[in-house]
Amino acid sequence: MNFESNEEQRLLTDSVRRFIDKDYDFEKRRKIIASPEGWDSNAWAALAEMGVTALALPAEYDGFDGGAVDLMGIMEAFGAGLVVEPFLPTVLAGRLVMAAGSEAQRRAILPRVASGELRLAFAHLERGARFDLSRVGAEAKRTGDAWTISGEKRAVVGAPVAGKLVVSARTPSGLGLFLIDTQDAELKRHATVDGMRVADVLLFNAKAELLGDGAATLAKIEEVNDFGTALVCAEAVGAMKYACDTTLDYLKTRKQFGVTIGSFQALQHRMVDMYIASELSRSMTCLACSKVDATGDAKERAHAVSAAKIKISDSARLISQEAVQLHGGMGMTEELKVSHTFRRLTVIAEQFGDEDYHLTRFGAL
Known part of the structure; x- marks a missing residue:
């Protein structure tokens, strides 16, 4: 390939x-x-x-x-x-x-x-659902041709700056997807540890426009979730490469006992481990992205995506922690970009399902 x-x-x-x-x-x-x-x-x-x-x-x-x-x-x-x-x-x-x-x-x-005129966000996960995409408690009610939704969605990334939300809710036909104007929802805005903006979305008989519902809706959500998982793996690969490169540069310039610390063999071994993890993660991500695009088989797609996310979560932890440790105390300071990279990689390891979730899904497939 x-x-x-x-x-x-x-x-x-x-x-x-x-x-x-x-x-x-x-x-x-x-x-x-x-x-x-x-x-x-x-x-x-x-x-x-x-x-x-x-x-x-x-x-x-x-x-x-x-x-x-x-x-x-x-x-x-x-x-x-x-x-x-x-x-x-x-x-x-x-x-x-x-x-x-x-x-x-x-x-x-x-x-x-x-054109960039409209920003969107997908409001799906709810309190207690963890990473189970089928657990939806928000309810949609129909009166004539009009729909309203009541319920709560948690930690919706991008919601504070979105013009419209795509919201999942239960309908008489099963699971449905709806469009809601952000102004028709109550948003409890938060800043996350990695600098993103999220919101808890509270819906009280909010006016909604039905996109579609029925038996196929969950499969569509799962497909889009796998698409997002593959892309966040790619984001992690970029963050890992930066962490590796900036740490290597630091080892080449920081001196101790009159020599650069990059000359110490123990640190060289740790640096090599970081690069190997980064390259393995990129290969797994390439495979996951290609499967997301090419295959019509949901199990094959999910298998590749979960395998990539397992590796990404493991590598994100290794590389982010090693990068901070090899920088010493300054690696945790606000002024150094590597500390922010550490935070983003820590969040990515949990986003769209943590390592335990994807190990379970991978095994079940």
Whole structure:
């Protein structure tokens, strides 16, 4: 299997990396996460102008027909730069609109997402559900042609800056997906340890627009969740590479007993272990992304995605902790980017299912 990017993928990824290096450096990011909004509209507009927000959407809705493999390089760049803009939540919710919505709904929503005008978030997980996608307690009621939803969704990434939410709820037909204007929900906003903005979404007879419901809804949610898991693995790969590279640079410059600490064989061995874990993680992520794009077999897709997430969770822990330890006490300071990379990798290890969850799922498959 060829894991090399094609020319178009490389060109777009290089453009995103140049933008991050020039206009989204670490000091700029620190100001963004310290702001009340927690994101930068100018950065979002720049990403939209480059075509990033349209990449994963179909061409008939002003997109570029991209899949997980096409997004891998973008997510790696986001991981290295610790980008906090709500790209992944928008992509996942947009894919659900595509999968479950009517043609009229797709025409109304997706071109606005492609242009960067509209940001979305997927509100699904609830209190006590852990990572069980089938556990949904929110209820949707129908009165004539109108729907309302009551319930609570927890820690919805990107919700504070989204214009619309895709929300899951129980219907008489089973499980359904709905569109809700964010202003019709009560949001309890939070900043996470890794600098992201999330919200608990409280719904009290909130007006909703049905995208679709029935027996196939859970399968659509699982497919989109696997898509997101593969992409967050790619983000982790970018963060791991940064952690490895910046730690190696530190070992080459930090001196102790009159020599650089990188000359100590014990530290060289630890550095090699970090790079090996990083490269293994990238290979597993490439396989997961290719399976998400290529296979119609849900079990085969889930098998590859869980295998990648298991490796990513293990490597994220190893690399982030080693990077901090090899930097010494300064590795935990706010002023050093590696400490923020440590936090993001720690969160990614839990996001879309922790290692125990994916080990269980992998074994069951």
